[in-house]
Amino acid sequence: MRSFLSKLTTIDENDLTIKEKKIVDFIKSHLKEIVDTNMKIERMAQEAGTGYSAIYGLLKKLNIKGFRDFAISLANDVENQKINVAKNDENVVQGYINIIKQNYALIEKKDIFQTLTVIRNSSRAFICYWENLLSGPAQELSNFFYKNNLDTFLLDSDQDTLKERTDSSKENDVFIFFTRYGNSSRLDKFITEIGRKNRKIIYISGKVASPNIVQYLSSIHTLIVDNPDESIYKGHISNSVPFNYLNDLLIYHFMNSES
Known part of the structure; x- marks a missing residue:
């Protein structure tokens, strides 16, 4: 790092x-x-x-x-x-570049390939965005894998729907969770239930996974989602930027590596 x-x-x-x-x-x-x-x-x-x-x-x-x-x-x-950044629209560019660079340094290629291996070996993927602000990245990933012949189902944090999908899940299913905050006891409870059924789970979060659920996770991606240094950039960075970056890495390596 x-x-x-x-x-x-x-x-x-x-x-x-x-x-x-x-x-x-x-x-x-x-x-x-x-x-x-x-x-x-x-x-x-x-x-x-x-x-x-x-x-x-x-x-x-x-x-x-x-x-x-x-x-x-x-x-x-x-x-x-x-870093001396000009005080105009280049500030926004520098802010984006900085947070992408931080995630570039954090994300290891072996974790990308681990995630792709889990997905390739799955029959169905349930892609869940825990906060509405991550619906875009979740939808994008769902659409990509659907177009590449994987049955995908887009979910939000609705408790009844998640319980239904968990109860009806099969051995080769994978659940992919997008969460910016990663501090929901309800999410941890669902992950525990899914993990006890021996389903695969991919966890994409802006916070380190709780020790209570790590044992159930097949693949973990912890992203930098908050501006780490306001001396470089004090403006707003879209919440979805780090998640879109990870999506693009997954998609790129999926398309450019052997099955």
């Missing part, structure tokens, strides 16, 4: 301990100083008023492999902040 700030947006702040929150606040307030002085973990822990274990615990939650990778990600964040 190339950006600490971007990675931070993929976890819920409530999942951080008090000490981890202190570390995050310290980093945000002293980012340039940390990078310019090549601050070591000993000093960071002392300055933030925590111990080493809290720093390593935070890195583990963010899936950052060691303090060296952590330092590199912080250096990239500082570099991003130095």
Whole structure:
């Protein structure tokens, strides 16, 4: 992952301990100083008023492999902040480019192929958008796979319909969930029920999947959906942009790889 700030947006702040929150606040307030002085973990822990274990615990939650990778990600964040963008419509372009770059750095190709393998081995796909703002990306993916001879069914978060589809699902069915927030206990309940039936589940979310459901997920895509750095761009970015980007990756590799 190339950006600490971007990675931070993929976890819920409530999942951080008090000490981890202190570390995050310290980093945000002293980012340039940390990078310019090549601050070591000993000093960071002392300055933030925590111990080493809290720093390593935070890195583990963010899936950052060691303090060296952590330092590199912080250096990239500082570099991003130095980008001088003209104060006109190029701001919007830069905002889009930035969030796509962050997702490019986050999404691993092996996860794309894992998802495509699950879909190719399925007889039917139930594609569910949990929030209405993601109906567009879900509809687009559904239409593409339908045109490529996969029976697809587009669903929203209606409880009765989902229960009916879950109860009538078959062994080779796959459920694909789009969710921006990923913090719905009702969604987790449905995923648990589907998983216990040994159905395949693809989870596409703007937040890290709850530990309660990870065991049931066949493929996971955690996206950067919030603007990670307002020093680059302070405007609005359409909520669907990261999900459309993932769709395009899936479609591209589906069309350009062997079955």
